[in-house]
Amino acid sequence: MKLQIGISQEHLKNSISILSSILANEMTLYVKLRKFHWNVSGESFMEFHKLFESQYTQLEASIDEIAERISKLGGKTIGTMKEFSDLTIIKESPNHYPSQKDMVKELLEDHETVIVHLRKDVDISAEENKDAGTADFLTGLMEAHETMAWTLRRYLE
Numbered sequence: 001m002k003l004q005i006g007i008s009q010e011h012l013k014n015s016i017s018i019l020s021s022i023l024a025n026e027m028t029l030y031v032k033l034r035k036f037h038w039n040v041s042g043e044s045f046m047e048f049h050k051l052f053e054s055q056y057t058q059l060e061a062s063i064d065e066i067a068e069r070i071s072k073l074g075g076k077t078i079g080t081m082k083e084f085s086d087l088t089i090i091k092e093s094p095n096h097y098p099s100q101k102d103m104v105k106e107l108l109e110d111h112e113t114v115i116v117h118l119r120k121d122v123d124i125s126a127e128e129n130k131d132a133g134t135a136d137f138l139t140g141l142m143e144a145h146e147t148m149a150w151t152l153r154r155y156l157e
Contacts, residue, residue, distance in 0.1 A: 002074075006130075007073075007129070007130060011129040012074055012131075014124075015073055015129050015131045015134045016074070018124065018129075019070045020070065020075070020078050022138070023063065024084040026063050026114075027063060028084060028088040028090040029059060029090050029107075030056050030060065030063060032092065032107070033052050033056035034056055036052050036098075037052035037053050037056065040100055042100050048103070048104075052107075058148065069137055073134070089113060090113065091110075101155075101156070104152050108156065111145050111148050111149035115145045115146055115149060118141060118145065123135075125138060
């Protein structure tokens with residue numbers, strides 16, 4: 001059924017494309033956080049174990065909300081590792097098990113990468129796609145990543 005919500009079909013398609021890329025980034029970061037959660041060791045093991053768990057738990061909720069937003073806009077949600085890896089901008093490191101400090105640095109870089117792209121996507125959603133709902137949704141997602149990045153950054157200062 002064709003949506004009649006005040007956004008053109010072209011703009012809906014653009015919003016769905018943006019959201020699909022964001023979903024791929026969130027899924028890739030989620031998997032990395034899980035990997036680090038499982039493999040962290042050292043002096044502050046439990047603190048980092050719980051920190052990584054709290055971040056991937058936040059991403060779990062975001063992932064579901066992004067998928068639902070795609071559906072609300074009339075799209076089909078991607079859902080395979082191949083689709084995610086084709087769209088993500090987050091770099092993976094197979095067979096790489098960094099130290100605690102390097103885990104924090106890598107995750108901070110990933111959150112900052114996501115934040116920069118979300119900031120651009122907010123503007124595109126609002127200005128080009130005339131999709132205030134998606135712009136608002138992405139603003140909240142960006143703020144969540146800013147908080148997660150801030151938390152990680154405090155460990156490096």
